[in-house]
Amino acid sequence: MHNNFFRFKQFTVFHDRCAMKVGTDAVLLGAWTNTELAEKILDVGTGSGIIAIMLAQRSEASIEAIEIDGAACEQAVSNADQSPWKHRIKIHHVSLQDFSAVSKNKFDLIVSNPPYFIDSLKSPEKSKNAARHNVTLSHEEFIENSLKLLSDKGRLSVVLPFTGAHEFLAKASKYGLFCNRKTNVKSNPHSSVKRILMEYSRIPEPYTENLLIIGTGQPESYTEDYKALTKEFYLAF
Numbered sequence: 001m002h003n004n005f006f007r008f009k010q011f012t013v014f015h016d017r018c019a020m021k022v023g024t025d026a027v028l029l030g031a032w033t034n035t036e037l038a039e040k041i042l043d044v045g046t047g048s049g050i051i052a053i054m055l056a057q058r059s060e061a062s063i064e065a066i067e068i069d070g071a072a073c074e075q076a077v078s079n080a081d082q083s084p085w086k087h088r089i090k091i092h093h094v095s096l097q098d099f100s101a102v103s104k105n106k107f108d109l110i111v112s113n114p115p116y117f118i119d120s121l122k123s124p125e126k127s128k129n130a131a132r133h134n135v136t137l138s139h140e141e142f143i144e145n146s147l148k149l150l151s152d153k154g155r156l157s158v159v160l161p162f163t164g165a166h167e168f169l170a171k172a173s174k175y176g177l178f179c180n181r182k183t184n185v186k187s188n189p190h191s192s193v194k195r196i197l198m199e200y201s202r203i204p205e206p207y208t209e210n211l212l213i214i215g216t217g218q219p220e221s222y223t224e225d226y227k228a229l230t231k232e233f234y235l236a237f
Helices: 024-032 050-057 070-081 096-102 126-132 139-149 162-174 224-230
Strands: 005-007 012-014 040-044 062-067 089-093 107-112 150-161 178-186 193-201 208-213
Touching: 012 070, 024 050, 024 150, 024 193, 024 224, 040 050, 040 139, 050 062, 050 070, 050 089, 050 107, 062 070, 070 089, 096 139, 107 139, 139 150, 139 162, 150 162, 162 178, 162 193, 208 224
Parallel strands: 040 062, 040 107, 062 089, 107 150, 178 208
Antiparallel strands: 005 012, 150 193, 178 193
């Protein structure tokens, strides 16, 4: 990986103007999210645009993405325009709160790698704070505004650290959302669960939960499950 960009099999994402660089969380969510039957998708806090572009590769949906940071938004627009699916991706420089107040669209799928370092030490960089902390969008605000945009049969898909996932689950339940699918993510067989992928809907469905281990524990060695999930994207797989 070059410092300024990350090259995938079918597209390249530049992230030098983004507070948060391309990382495992975004790739996991983009590859894991269920795009079946989704005709309209919204990516909240798109950053470099990586998740929006991944979902465009995996579907035929019309995709909108929003980003509150101006520099990141401009880079997301550039990345989307250079992808093979530029005609299906539209990027907006706007907060979720403002977008939900004016958008007339209802989305079949809303995805987000949301701010997650709740009440932790802040960075001196304001853009990084907005990307990594819930200073501009709390989990409750995210859920409340997403529900205004979610279709009746729509799905909400997020990735969160283990420490924040249970709080998010409780707040989602408060707003009438059901967690129907969950994947616990470990870095290697001997580590604890670090991340949790969760899918919600207004309608309860048969619940499924599983474990995904990324690495085998050996340097630069990945499990077959992780390679199977991300093989359409990573050059190494």
